Amino acid sequence: MLYRKIEKLIEEHLKSDTQKILLIDGARQVGKTYIIRYVGQRLFENFIEINMVEDSIGDRLFANTKTIEDFYLQVSMIAGNKMKAKSDTLIFIDEIQAYPHLLTLLKFLSQDNKFTYIASGSLLGVTLSQTTSIPIGSIRKIRMYPLDFEEFLYANGMNEFVISAVQNKFKELQSLDENMHNKMMDYFQKYLLIGGLPDAVNSYLNEKNIQSVRNIQNETHDYYAADASKYDEEKKLKIRRIYDLIPSNMENKKKRVIAKNIENKKGKTFTDYSDEFEYLISAGIALNVQAISNPVFPLIESTGKNLLKLYLNDVGILTSILYGNNIRAILDNKSSINLGSVYETVVASELTAHGYKLFYYDNRSKGEVDYLIDDYNSLSAVPIEVKSGKDYTVHSALNTFVQNEDYHIKKAFVVSNERKVQTKGKITYIPIYYIMFFNANSTLENNIEF
Template sequence: MLYRKIESLIEEHLKSDSKKILLIDGARQIGKTYIINHVGKKLFENYIEINMIADSLGDRLFENTKTVEDFYLQVSMLAGNKMKNKENTLIFIDEIQAYPHLLTLLKFLSQDNKFTYIASGSLLGVTLSQTTSIPMGSIRKVRMFPLDFEEFLYANGMNELAISSMRKKFERFEALDESMHNKMLDLFRKFLLVGGLPDAVNAYLETKNIQAVRDIQDEIHDYYAADASKYDDEMKLKIRRIYDLIPSNMENKKKRIVVQSIENKRGKTFNNYADEFDYLISAGIALNVQVISNPTFPLIESTGKNLLKLYLNDVGILTGILYGNNIKAVLNDERSINLGSVYETVVASELIAHGHKLFYYDNRSKGEVDYLIDDYDSLSAVPIEVKSGKDYTVHSALNTFVQNEDYHIKKAFVVSNERKVTQNGKITYIPIYYIMFFNADWGNKNLQF
């Protein structure tokens, strides 16, 4: 079984006295149902799982369920013998977005407190915004993502002691020795190929067959692109077009969305596609990076709606699209291949999985910096530049950025394949795999800057 960090969060919540219902949000095929099944069956004698998409395609028992009493009645038709009490009965409402009215009902199930509940779904951001009565105070919504690099390391046999030792070296800004660095870089490059979709990771572990991995990634990629069933045909086509454009946008110098290319129509603006962007982001299949022109803390106050960047939610899907079964492009560090978009994608997925909101800096005269994150310790922005090639010390825009006294930059990072950890003024150079330790609370970890 794959180790998932969210398992401890789910277990702690279900063991707690909280009356809030845990609601796990995230893209399809990332392992939400599997991990909830695992924890639920481990902790509860009576475990009841109800998939609302399956119900909507079948008996529609819950289609018009609006009261707690009706909900209990419908559940009892499926598993009445398992409905005991709160301490030993867990009811898992899977794919809850199929019936938006059930989100409102969660509030009343929580207040009734007869059983323990957990729910999961995708597109919950969109669904909640369309719900007439949002169950504020009654739910705890947590976002789940594909496996991050640390989880991939565990899947490949690395133990907690080794990862903890590396974390301590990162916190002291120390480099790994040559042999460990080479091992980590090899695993990181394999992560670029395999990505973090559980089925793809399991296929890799079981077969070491890139074709088997790519078949799974292709299937999920196609499923993501087609899964907009609640919208009309015109909107589905626009969603599919924007999603299909993401890899080619990554190959452009600016890597951001060009609105005119979506339908090849002049005069279109971001506002014309707000719902389509919202779908891709809320579904968890695209990661959005918002532009910042005035990088002051907190960054959210300076964000702009235009000049949006979108990344695929899984780096393995991206390398499959770009390179197919040719693993040499990634594993062998081919000079003719620019892995810039691949490295930026994996950094985006790592940062967002670790709790960061994603921003980038763009200034017409001063250039662009790949990522900005908030540092709550120093109350300033932290720029991150991503380098996939040998020229990792060349970054004129970053140099100009950190020297601007109006921005109050305390520290900056360049991540690359280089083993050594060095500092030049405010800029620290670290190996790319250390990005797995950039947790959202990292500013409170007493890092030695």
Template sequence: MLFRKIESLIENHFRSGSKKILLVDGARQVGKTYIIRHVAQNMFENFIEINMIEDSLGDRLFAEIRTVEDFYLQVSMLAGERMQKKENTLIFIDEIQAYPHLLTLLKFLSQDDKFTYVASGSLLGVTLAKTTSIPIGSIRKVRMFPLDFEEFLFANGMNETVISAMRQKFDKLESLEESMHDKMMDLFRKYLLVGGMPDAVNAYVQDKNIRSVREIQSEIHEYYAADASKYEADRRLTIRRIYDMIPSNMENKKKRIVVQNIENKRGKTFRDYQEEFEYLINAGVVSSVQAISNPVFPLIESAGKNLLKLYLNDVGILTGILYGNNIRAILDDQPSVNLGSVYETVVANELKAHGYKLFYYDNRSKGEVDYLIDDYNSLSTVPIEVKSGKDYSIHSALNHFVNNEDYHIKKAFVLSNERTAQQKEKILYIPIYYIMFFHSDAG
């Protein structure tokens, strides 16, 4: 079984005895149902699982449920003998977004406190964004992501002792030994190929067959596109068009969405497509990075609404689209292949999975900085530059940014393939794989 960090979060929530209902959000195929089922079967004597999509396509037992009593009655038809006490009975409402009215009912199930509950959904973010009566005080919503790089290391046999030792090196700004660095870069490049979708990782670990991995990634990519096409008829083609544009946008210098290219219509603005962007972001199939006009802490106060970058939520899906079954483009680090967009995608998804809100800086005269994050300890902004080539020390835009006294920058990072971790004035140079040790302390 794959190690997932969210497992301990789920376990701790159940052990806490909280009346709040855990709501696990996340894109399709990231492993929500599997990990909830695994934890539940280990912790509860009585486990009841109800998939609301299956119900909506079948008997529709829960289609008209509006009260706690009626909910219990329908559950009892399916598993009455397992409905015992809160301490030993867990009811898992899977794909709850199929019946949005059940989200409102969670408040009353929580207040009744008769059983323990957990709910999840693949397009839950979209449904929640359109639901007016979300039971805020009665739920605890968490988002699940594909496996991050650290989880990928565990899947490939690395243990906590080794990872903890590397974490200490990162904390002290120390480099790994050359042999360990080479091993980490080898695993990092394999992560670029495989990504973090559980089925793809399992296929790689078991068979080391890139064709099997690519077939899984292609299928998931198509699932995501098909899900987007279920949206309202007048917008679904536009959503699909934006989603399909993302890999090619990554190959452009700016990498951001060019609104005029979406439908090849002049005069269109970001506002015309805001609902489509929000759909893709809320569905969890992309990571969004907002432009910043005034890059000072806290960044959210000056986030721009009209410039946006979108990254696919899994780097393996991206490299499958860009390079197909040709693994040499990634593993051999060929000079002719620019991996900038691939590296940026990894960094975006790592930061997102570790709790950061993502921003970037773009100035016509001084250039662009790849990412900006908030540092809540120093109450300052931290710029991050990602380099896939050998010119990692060339970054004029970052230099201008760091030296601007108005921005109060205390430190900046450059991530690259270079083994040596070092600091030059305010800029810290670290190997790309150390991104796994960035964790937001917000809230």
């Protein structure tokens, strides 16, 4: 079984005294159902699982369920013999987005407190935005992502002792020795190919067949694109077009979305497609990085530029689109292949999965910095530059950025393939795999000793 960090969170929530219902959000195929089922069956003697998508195309028992009494009645038709005490009965409502009215009903199920509940779904961000009565105060919504790089290491047999030792090196800003660095880079390159979709990871572990992995990635990419057809009839073609443009946008120098290219219409602006962007981001299939021109803490207060970068939610899907079955493009680190977009996608997915809201610095005269994140301990923004080639020390825009006294920058990072950790002024150079230890829940100041 694949190790998932969210397992501990789910278990702690289900064991707690809270009446809030845990709602696991996330894109399709990231492993929501599997991990909930695994924890639920282990903790509860009576585990009841109801898939609302299956119900919606089958018996439609819950299609018109508006009261808790009706809900209990329908559940009893499926598993009445398992409806025991709250302490040993868990009702798992899977794919709840199929029936948006059940999201409202969660509030009353929580208040009734008769059983323990957990729910999951995809497109929940979209569904909740269209729900007239959001059950505020009754649910705890958590987003689940594909396996991050640390989880990928565990899947490949690396144990907690080794990962903890690597993390301590990161905290102390020390380099790994040559052999360990090469091992980490080997795993990192494989992660670029395999990504974090559980089915793709399991396929790789069982078969070591890139064709099988790519088939899973391509199918998932098609699923994500097809989901747009379930949305607003007027907007679905534009959503699909924006989604399909993401890989090619990544190959451009600026990498940002160009509004006029979406429908090939001059005069179109970012705001013309705000609903379409929101769909892709809320659905969890695209990660957004918003431009900012006044990078002072907190960054959210300085947003306003109508510029946006979108990244695919899984790096394996991206490399499948870009390179197909040719794994040498990545494993051989060919100088003719620019892996900048691939590396930036990994960094975006790692930082997002670890709780950061992402921004980038865009200034017509001073250049661009790849990522900005908030550091709540030092109350300052932290710039991160991503380098995939050998010229990792060349970053004129970052140099100018950290020297600007108006921005109050205390530290910055450059991530690259380089093994050696070193600090020059405000800029610290670290190997790309150390990005897995950046965590918004524990400040960078606490993570790193200066």
